[in-house]
Amino acid sequence: MKRHSLSAFFIARHSMFTLLWFALARTVGWIAHWKEMLDQPGHKISRPRQLYTGDAERSFVAKDKRG
Amino acid sequence: MAENIAKLELPGNDSIDLPIKKGTAGFDVIDISKLGSKGHFTFDPGFLATASCESAITYIDGAQGILLHRGYPIGELAVDSDYLDLCYLLLYGELPNKAQYDTFVHTVKNHTMVNEQLAAFFRGFRRDAHPMAMLCGVTGALSAFYQDSLDVNDERHREIAAFRLVSKMPTIAAMCYKYSIGQPFVYPRNDLSYAGNFLSMMFAVPCEEYKVNPIVERAMDRIFILHADHEQNASTSTVRLAGSSGANPFACIAAGIASLWGPAHGGANEACLNMLEEIGSVDRIPEFIARAKDKEDPFRLMGFGHRVYKNFDPRAKVMRETCHEVLAELNVNDPLLDVAMELERIALEDEYFVSKKLYPNVDFYSGIIMKAIGIPTSMFTVLFALARTVGWIAHWKEMLDQPGHKISRPRQLYTGDAERSFVAKDKRG
Numbered sequence A: 001m002k003r004h005s006l007s008a009f010f011i012a013r014h015s016m017f018t019l020l021w022f023a024l025a026r027t028v029g030w031i032a033h034w035k036e037m038l039d040q041p042g043h044k045i046s047r048p049r050q051l052y053t054g055d056a057e058r059s060f061v062a063k064d065k066r067g
Numbered sequence B: 001m002a003e004n005i006a007k008l009e010l011p012g013n014d015s016i017d018l019p020i021k022k023g024t025a026g027f028d029v030i031d032i033s034k035l036g037s038k039g040h041f042t043f044d045p046g047f048l049a050t051a052s053c054e055s056a057i058t059y060i061d062g063a064q065g066i067l068l069h070r071g072y073p074i075g076e077l078a079v080d081s082d083y084l085d086l087c088y089l090l091l092y093g094e095l096p097n098k099a100q101y102d103t104f105v106h107t108v109k110n111h112t113m114v115n116e117q118l119a120a121f122f123r124g125f126r127r128d129a130h131p132m133a134m135l136c137g138v139t140g141a142l143s144a145f146y147q148d149s150l151d152v153n154d155e156r157h158r159e160i161a162a163f164r165l166v167s168k169m170p171t172i173a174a175m176c177y178k179y180s181i182g183q184p185f186v187y188p189r190n191d192l193s194y195a196g197n198f199l200s201m202m203f204a205v206p207c208e209e210y211k212v213n214p215i216v217e218r219a220m221d222r223i224f225i226l227h228a229d230h231e232q233n234a235s236t237s238t239v240r241l242a243g244s245s246g247a248n249p250f251a252c253i254a255a256g257i258a259s260l261w262g263p264a265h266g267g268a269n270e271a272c273l274n275m276l277e278e279i280g281s282v283d284r285i286p287e288f289i290a291r292a293k294d295k296e297d298p299f300r301l302m303g304f305g306h307r308v309y310k311n312f313d314p315r316a317k318v319m320r321e322t323c324h325e326v327l328a329e330l331n332v333n334d335p336l337l338d339v340a341m342e343l344e345r346i347a348l349e350d351e352y353f354v355s356k357k358l359y360p361n362v363d364f365y366s367g368i369i370m371k372a373i374g375i376p377t378s379m380f381t382v383l384f385a386l387a388r389t390v391g392w393i394a395h396w397k398e399m400l401d402q403p404g405h406k407i408s409r410p411r412q413l414y415t416g417d418a419e420r421s422f423v424a425k426d427k428r429g
Helices: A003-039 B074-080 B083-092 B098-109 B117-122 B131-145 B155-181 B194-203 B214-226 B234-243 B249-260 B268-279 B282-293 B316-330 B335-349 B351-355 B362-373 B377-401
Strands: A049-052 B005-010 B014-021 B051-055 B058-061 B066-069
Touching: B051 B234, B051 B377, B066 B074, B066 B083, B074 B214, B074 B316, B083 B098, B083 B194, B083 B214, B083 B377, B098 B155, B098 B194, B117 B131, B117 B155, B131 B155, B131 B249, B131 B377, B155 B194, B155 B249, B155 B377, B194 B214, B214 B316, B214 B362, B214 B377, B234 B249, B234 B377, B249 B377, B268 B282, B268 B335, B268 B362, B268 B377, B282 B335, B316 B362, B335 B351, B335 B362, B362 B377
Parallel strands: A049 B051
Antiparallel strands: B005 B014, B058 B066
């Protein structure tokens, strides 16, 4: 087997490892949690807050007036 | 006690001083990250009282009707800027100068095509698939096509992925529509504006020339501007959460699209149009207004008032002007639009609506504009996703740029069974 196809083989094997061990097996866990959430009475859309550290209000500058 | 410290009394005569962090605007927040060292955690389902991050992209003051992107008011951006100008602002933090703007527009416009193999990918879908199902699937699949921009630790890779998503999302969105109505895909045209090119890919057909109507083009651009970002909403938070693990940007945006698809998030203007269809004609409006006022009746008017903007939606004014421009220009004869305009008149005059702040909101006007342009309601959320993609990327980029960022990992309040022994299958009752 050539060197590049050998590494491709190992990359493919590694990807399949993530796929099988995690995504396939974890799907039932994901569904169980999704179901539990929807079953909880009065559940609402999640909406976190933020700490705003950006610019204070400033006026728009037209394209031809920019530095 | 110091003004920048919150003292929390804990069980067992213990307490902890929690630092209060000040932002440049809006609420200060109590930093509880050290609380875990005392073996305590906070409980806040839905994160409604939790700042999930520090951010400098968008500021909202719902009570006062303020929406700023990087400090600039949305009303000024919608009137004087254009969507790609805003994209640059969201991604880089400052308005571009002439040379930066030209380079950015050139880059976006010259990456509008998608890998030709994606056309074959589309053909795997059923024709009656919801456009959001296709958009979500195809966007996720982009990581299989653009493997040279997946290294999230490489700044240049992140930038290329951002360009690709902003450039290609209109192409993919239009392909979702064309596939669902059985028309051939229309290739992008780089001589047109961002919005004009999208309209062309949506409505052009190979058998005749398509001319972009400048008023419709401007309306489309404004819809994109008004939906570009809204700080830490559910889909944006989903993109951040997915991206916190180091997942590639295409996979993260696909997760954002999945979250936006939910009716509690991206479905508002679609719900508004469905309501107009339910009402059907102008003479039935009084009956539905009476039902809306009746607390016992489950019927609710959609597209009036806003959960965040309690008094005034800064986006609604410009969308209203645009809506009236488009309706005057296109002169569409559709009873649904007559119903919409009569409802608007009533909502702005009727004491019940005025006192309850049930003003026609941005979803009401954008829904009507899209309907008048000829965009089917099933595509409304797709357009929302298209416009919001730049906001998602800006937040994803901001998160990865923050020093020491880690994978997000919330705690839980466990309310299940305590430990018990496994019971073999043949021993179960």
